[in-house]
Structures are given as structure tokens and as C-alpha cells.
Amino acid sequence: MKRATLTVLLAVLLLGGCADTTSHSTAVYMLLDTSGTYRNELQRAQKIIDFLLATLQPGDSLVVARIDSGSFSEKDIVCKMTFDGRPSVANQQKRQFRETIDEFVISVESSPYTDITGGVIQAVEFLEETGAGKRRILIFSDLKEDLPAGHVRDFPLEMGGCSVIALNVTKLRSDNVDPREYFARVTYWETRVASGGGSWQVVNDLDNLATLAAN
Amino acid sequence: MVTSEAIDIFANLPLSIAFWLVVAVVLLYLARTPAHLALRATGRAVYNGLRLTARSVQLAEQGLAVRNRDVLLTAGAESAEREVEREFERIAKVVERDVAALPSLQRQLAEQVTYLDEDYRASAEVPPPSPGWVKAVAAVAELSGKGDTPVSSILEEIHRSTAAQHDSALAEYREAVAERHEKLDRMMPRWRRVAVALEQTGKKTTALLERTRLIDGHMDRYAEVRAGTDRAERVLTSSALTQFFISGFVLAIAVGGAAINFNLIALPMSEMVGGGSYIGNWKTSDVAALVIILVEVAMGLYLMEALRITRLFPVIGQMDDRMRVKMAWVTFAILFILAGIESSLALMRDRNAADLQALRQSLASVEPVHTQTSMIPTIGQMVMGFILPFALTFVAIPLETFVHSSRTVLGTGLGLSLRWTAFVLRLLGNGAQALGELLVDVYDVVIFLPLWIERRFFASRGNRGARNGHDDHGADDLAETWPDDEASDTAADQEFTPSATKSTNASESEPVGKEVLS
Numbered sequence: 001m002k003r004a005t006l007t008v009l010l011a012v013l014l015l016g017g018c019a020d021t022t023s024h025s026t027a028v029y030m031l032l033d034t035s036g037t038y039r040n041e042l043q044r045a046q047k048i049i050d051f052l053l054a055t056l057q058p059g060d061s062l063v064v065a066r067i068d069s070g071s072f073s074e075k076d077i078v079c080k081m082t083f084d085g086r087p088s089v090a091n092q093q094k095r096q097f098r099e100t101i102d103e104f105v106i107s108v109e110s111s112p113y114t115d116i117t118g119g120v121i122q123a124v125e126f127l128e129e130t131g132a133g134k135r136r137i138l139i140f141s142d143l144k145e146d147l148p149a150g151h152v153r154d155f156p157l158e159m160g161g162c163s164v165i166a167l168n169v170t171k172l173r174s175d176n177v178d179p180r181e182y183f184a185r186v187t188y189w190e191t192r193v194a195s196g197g198g199s200w201q202v203v204n205d206l207d208n209l210a211t212l213a214a215n
Numbered sequence: 216m217v218t219s220e221a222i223d224i225f226a227n228l229p230l231s232i233a234f235w236l237v238v239a240v241v242l243l244y245l246a247r248t249p250a251h252l253a254l255r256a257t258g259r260a261v262y263n264g265l266r267l268t269a270r271s272v273q274l275a276e277q278g279l280a281v282r283n284r285d286v287l288l289t290a291g292a293e294s295a296e297r298e299v300e301r302e303f304e305r306i307a308k309v310v311e312r313d314v315a316a317l318p319s320l321q322r323q324l325a326e327q328v329t330y331l332d333e334d335y336r337a338s339a340e341v342p343p344p345s346p347g348w349v350k351a352v353a354a355v356a357e358l359s360g361k362g363d364t365p366v367s368s369i370l371e372e373i374h375r376s377t378a379a380q381h382d383s384a385l386a387e388y389r390e391a392v393a394e395r396h397e398k399l400d401r402m403m404p405r406w407r408r409v410a411v412a413l414e415q416t417g418k419k420t421t422a423l424l425e426r427t428r429l430i431d432g433h434m435d436r437y438a439e440v441r442a443g444t445d446r447a448e449r450v451l452t453s454s455a456l457t458q459f460f461i462s463g464f465v466l467a468i469a470v471g472g473a474a475i476n477f478n479l480i481a482l483p484m485s486e487m488v489g490g491g492s493y494i495g496n497w498k499t500s501d502v503a504a505l506v507i508i509l510v511e512v513a514m515g516l517y518l519m520e521a522l523r524i525t526r527l528f529p530v531i532g533q534m535d536d537r538m539r540v541k542m543a544w545v546t547f548a549i550l551f552i553l554a555g556i557e558s559s560l561a562l563m564r565d566r567n568a569a570d571l572q573a574l575r576q577s578l579a580s581v582e583p584v585h586t587q588t589s590m591i592p593t594i595g596q597m598v599m600g601f602i603l604p605f606a607l608t609f610v611a612i613p614l615e616t617f618v619h620s621s622r623t624v625l626g627t628g629l630g631l632s633l634r635w636t637a638f639v640l641r642l643l644g645n646g647a648q649a650l651g652e653l654l655v656d657v658y659d660v661v662i663f664l665p666l667w668i669e670r671r672f673f674a675s676r677g678n679r680g681a682r683n684g685h686d687d688h689g690a691d692d693l694a695e696t697w698p699d700d701e702a703s704d705t706a707a708d709q710e711f712t713p714s715a716t717k718s719t720n721a722s723e724s725e726p727v728g729k730e731v732l733s
Contacts, residue, residue, distance in 0.1 A: 058491050087567055095577070
């Protein structure tokens with residue numbers, strides 16, 4: 001009787017496991033704005049990356065890419081890694097990831113333009129390829145897009161169910177003169193993301209990063 | 216939807232309402248008999264349906280009670296049989312041991328008795344004292360001082376030689392008495408040995424008698440259970456309830472132990488099966504850890520079965536002894552290996568946790584704290600990982616008790632709930648019937664005016680009839696006017712009056728609709 005119960009339990013677990021094809025892994029794509037004076041904010045971005053490294057589980061993916069003049073390119077990816085299923089190996093990979101980011105923050109140069117849209121498209125494309133169950137795009141930027149002449153970015157975005165979190169959206173000097181500019185900028189991005197099928201959130205309090213883990 | 220315009224036929228709403236009320240009352244008065252019948256029939260139908268259901272539930276409860284009783288008595292008889300069997304086994308062992316020692320004891324006793332006999336005989340051969348000698352010596356001594364000298368000297372000589380012989384005989388006598396005392400003294404330890412041997416035999420006999428008294432008690436209980444007395448049933452039910460709660464408590468403790476065991480091996484298990492894979496909504500590592508614990512519990516069950524401590528799987532208990540011992544060894548070996556694996560996993564968990572802690576400290580830009588690491592937590596975890604599988608083995612004992620007692624407890628609980636269901640159904644049935652009667656009365660209250668007029672009318676006719684020499688009453692006229700109504704109402708009243716139904720409801724085979732309304 002007991003044996004039969006155990007067999008049935010195991011069979012149910014196995015069948016349930018076979019039937020469920022949902023991916024439980026998380027993929028995070030973080031875009032770092034390196035334009036102009038925002039480059040100086042990168043040390044704060046480092047803390048966020050450390051937080052992500054501490055909270056992501058084995059099997060999750062993390063990508064850090066820069067936003068520069070033309071961000072729709074794999075060349076802008078600073079570091080990408082899918083952590084191994086074994087915790088000990090994953091810990092080692094996280095240490096390597098952190099070293100790479102440290103080197104990048106020291107050596108990065110300011111870019112003249114800010115192509116946020118290109119970075120977001122690149123992020124969506126990459127995240128879809130990972131097949132992760134939870135897909136997040138973190139935009140560490142003031143959300144002020146400044147495109148080089150000839151770049152076309154004013155088209156609707158296809159977010160593919162990604163959740164977008166804007167981090168450290170700093171107020172510019174012009175925002176102080178007219179705060180409506182700041183709100184208009186945030187609303188513009190929110191509308192673009194929401195109309196593309198994604199969710200939008202702004203987190204400016206970097207001392208309370210638990211919100212990121214909760215989402 | 217009826218609007219006020221539709222009602223207001225006289226262009227005066229109160230008047231129109233009054234008109235419609237009169238129409239409604241008249242219609243209700245005309246439909247009184249079928250309405251009463253319908254209300255009573257509905258109430259009766261619900262009542263009968265619920266009574267039937269209650270009866271079925273009651274029968275099911277009775278059947279379950281009989282079944283519960285059978286199961287309880289069978290289990291009690293089995294338990295008593297097992298206890299008697301165990302007592303007989305113990306007695307057999309005691310008797311075997313003591314009977315084996317009996318020849319030796321008998322030889323010992325026989326030797327001691329022989330020695331005692333010899334000593335007794337030896338101590339009995341004592342030369343009797345010669346009181347004549349003393350008198351003769353005294354007489355010669357008296358004669359020696361009287362008479363002439365030669366005779367006196369001869370007598371003195373005789374006296375002297377006699378006294379010397381007397382002294383010699385006395386010395387020999389004393390020596391013989393001393394020897395006899397010595398032999399008697401030597402008998403004491405032999406007596407003691409005999410006494411000790413007999414005392415031991417007595418103790419063993421008393422122990423055997425106590426065991427037989429125990430068996431008598433078990434046999435009495437067994438006889439009571441076999442006879443199926445109420446006392447035996449009460450005792451067994453109470454015992455089952457106690458065992459259910461005690462074994463449940465112990466099982467809860469075991470579940471706590473299993474949870475700790477799970478936490479001990481779930482994290483390091485991700486090193487073996489990967490931390491990112493899932494089975495359904497559960498992590499594969501968690502499932503693997505759970506499976507290991509369940510396998511340990513299963514092995515524990517088999518081990519206990521093979522050792523004949525529990526009897527959950529009769530197949531294992533009925534194996535021949537050689538196969539059973541083999542199975543016990545195999546399950547023990549598997550348990551030992553699993554305990555070793557758990558111990559290793561506990562070590563790995565400690566290292567993983569330390570590595571993760573170091574990583575988090577480095578990510579938080581905190582200098583790693585170099586504390587003097589102690590091996591005690593690591594060793595403690597390893598020991599726990601090794602011991603817990605064996606501790607879980609003993610879950611089989613409370614589990615068996617829980618399974619056996621839960622049958623009784625669940626059966627009793629189900630019987631109680633069925634009894635309550637039957638009671639509630641009866642209550643609802645009676646309520647439905649009473650509601651039907653109440654609605655009939657309410658109906659009459661609504662049409663009280665035409666009813667009053669009708670009563671007055673028939674009363675006046677009745678008076679006229681009385682004056683004409685008739686002895687009829689208004690009610691009789693009413694019965695003539697509405698024969699079906701009154702007849703059916705009276706019949707219904709009689710049918711549902713407790714005093715009327717009591718006489719017709721002596722047996723359970725009567726129609727349900729005629730049962731007592733209590």
C-alpha cells in the first residue's frame with residue numbers, strides 16, 4: 001500500500017514535470033547610459049549590478065550593455081552570462097562578472113549621443129532568445145534620448161512581455177526650470193513600453209533595491 | 216411588469232387597489248381547497264423525502280457502526296492474540312532455560328542430601344554414657360575407707376583403677392561428642408545450599424505463576440473481545456483514540472525531523488542535479504532531496520518489517536527467515552549508504568554556504584571577516600545528516616499504530632457525522648411540514664373575511680335546520696359544501712397528529728409519512 005502510494009506520488013511528480021514547460025529562470029538586461037555627465041553615475045550602477053549578482057539564482061542570465069550613440073548592436077554588450085546550475089560554479093561566474101564590470105566602469109568613455117531605443121530593442125531581442133520565464137530590462141539613465149542625425153527610432157516598440165524598470169532617472173537642469181519636461185519624458189517612455197506590451201516602473205531610491213528583487 | 220397605470224383602472228389609485236385586493240381575496244377564497252392541498256402536499260413531499268433520506272443515512276450509520284465494531288473487535292482480538300503469543304514465547308524461553316538447569320539442580324540437591332544423611336548418621340553414632348560406672352566408683356570409694364587395711368587397699372586399688380578407666384571413658388565420650396558437634400556444624404552450609412537452591416526454584420516457580428496470571432488476564436480480555444461485549448468495545452475504542460493521538464504526536468515530531476533533514480540536503484543537492492531545473496513548480500533539487508528522505512523512510516519501514524517489529528506488509532513478515540534476514544541486511548546497507556550520502560551533503564552544504572557568504576560580502580564591498588572558524592558546526596551537521604536517516608527508520612512504529620488506530624477513529628467520526636446528518640434531515644423534514652401547515656393558516660388569515668361570512672352563512676343555515684328539527688351543525692354543512700377539502704384536511708390532520716400516528720407507527724416497516732413527528 002505504502003509502496004503503491006509512493007509510486008503514484010513519484011509518477012504524478014514526473015508527469016507534472018513533463019507537462020509543465022514553463023521556464024522558471026530569470027533574464028535581466030541592464031542598459032547603462034554612458035552619455036555626457038551621466039557617466040559619473042556609473043558607480044551607483046555598480047551597486048545595482050552587485051545587488052543583482054547577489055540575488056540572481058543559478059540558471060538565471062544577466063547582461064550589462066552600454067547606451068551610446070548607436071546602441072542597437074551586440075558590440076555594446078559589456079558582459080553577458082548565464083549562470084551555471086551548480087551554485088559553486090555560479091558563484092565563480094559572478095565573481096568574474098563583477099571583475100569585468102569593475103574594469104568597464106574604470107575604462108568607459110562618454111558617448112556623444114544617447115540611443116536608448118536602440119538599446120531597448122537589442123535587449124528585447126536578446127531576452128527573447130534566452131527563453132527565460134521572467135524578462136526584465138533595467139534602464140540606468142536619465143531617459144533623455146539624443147540621437148545622431150539619420151537614426152530612426154520613432155516607431156512603436158514590441159516589448160514581448162518584458163518588464164522595464166527605469167533606474168536613477170535623474171532630473172536635468174532644464175527639468176528644474178520646467179518639471180513638466182521630466183514628467184513628459186517619463187510618461188513618453190511609459191507609454192511606449194506599455195503600448196508595446198511591456199510593464200513600466202521607475203525606481204529612483206537606490207537605497208531600497210529590495211523592490212527590484214520583489215519584482 | 217405591472218405598472219401603476221395598469222392597476223389604476225378607476226383613475227383613483229386607492230380605489231383601484233382596494234378593488235384589486237377584493238378580487239384577489241375572492242380568487243384566493245375560491246382557490247382555497249386546491250391551494251391548501253398544494254401547500255400540504257408540498258410540505259408532506261419535502262417531509263417524506265427528507266425522512267426517507269434520514270432513514271437511509273441512519274441505516275448507513277448503523278451499517279457503519281456494525282462494520283466499525285467488527286473491525287475494532289477483530290483488531291482487538293489480533294492484538295490480544297499477539298500478546299498471548301508473546302507471553303507464551305517468553306514462558307517457553309523461561310521454561311526451556313529452567314528445565315535445562317533442572318538436572319544439574321537435582322544432582323546438586325541429591326549430593327547435598329546424601330552428605331547431610333551421612334553426616335546425620337555419623338553424628339548419631341555416639342557412645343552412650345555409662346551412669347553405672349559412676350555409681351560403682353562411688354560405692355567402691357565409700358567401701359575403701361571402711362573395714363580392714365588389706366581389703367581397704369584392694370578396694371582403693373580397685374577404686375583407683377576404676378576411676379582411671381572412668382576418666383578414660385569420659386575423655387573418649389567427650390571426644391565423641393565433640394566430633395558429633397563438628398559433624399553437625401559441617402551440616403550447616405549444606406543446609407544453606409539446599410535452602411538457596413530450593414528458594415531459587417521457588418522464585419522461578421513464582422515468576423512462572425505470575426506469567427500464567429498475565430496470560431490469564433490476556434485470555435480473559437481475548438475472551439471478552441471474542442464475545443464482543445460492550446465493555447471490550449469501549450475499552451478498545453478508548454485505547455484506539457489514545458493511540459491515535461499519541462502516534463499522531465510522534466509522527467508530527469518525525470515530520471519536523473524530516474523537514475530539518477530536508478533543509479540540510481536541499482541546497483547541496485543543487486550541486487548534483489542543478490539549481491536551475493524544475494519539475495513542475497518545484498526545484499529538481501528540492502524534489503531530489505524529498506525523494507531521498509522518502510526512500511529513507513521506505514527503507515526504514517522495510518527494515519522494521521523484516522525485523523518483525525511492525526506488520527504493515529504481511530508479505531515481508533511471511534517470508535522465510537533466511538530471506539527475511541537477507542532483506543534486513545540489504546535495507547540496512549541502503550540506509551547506511553544514504554546516511555553516508557546525507558553526511559557528505561551536509562559537509563557540502565557548509566562549504567556552499569561559506570562560499571555564498573564570501574561572495575555576498577565581496578559584492579557588498581565589505582571586507583571579509585576572518586573569524587576563527589570552528590569545525591564544530593560542520594561536524595554537527597555531518598553527524599545530524601548521518602543520524603537522522605536512522606532516526607526516521609523508527610517512524611514505522613508510530614506509523615503502524617497511526618494507520619491501525621485511524622481506521623477506528625475515522626470510522627467513529629464518520630458514524631457520528633452520519634448520525635448528525637440524519638438528525639438534521641429529520642429536523643428539516645419536520646420544519647418543512649410545519650411550514651406547510653403554517654402557510655395554510657396564513658392563507659386562511661388572508662381570506663379571513665370571506666371565511667367569516669361563510670361561517671356566518673352556514674351558522675344561520677344551521678340554526679334554521681335546528682329549528683326544522685335537524686341536528687346538524689354549520690361544520691357539517693361546510694363539509695357538504697367542500698367535502699373534499701374538509702375530508703382531506705381532516706385526514707391530513709389525523710395523519711400528522713403524533714397521538715394518531717403513534718399507534719400506527721409501532722414498527723419501522725410502516726410508511727415513512729406516518730412516522731412519529733418527534
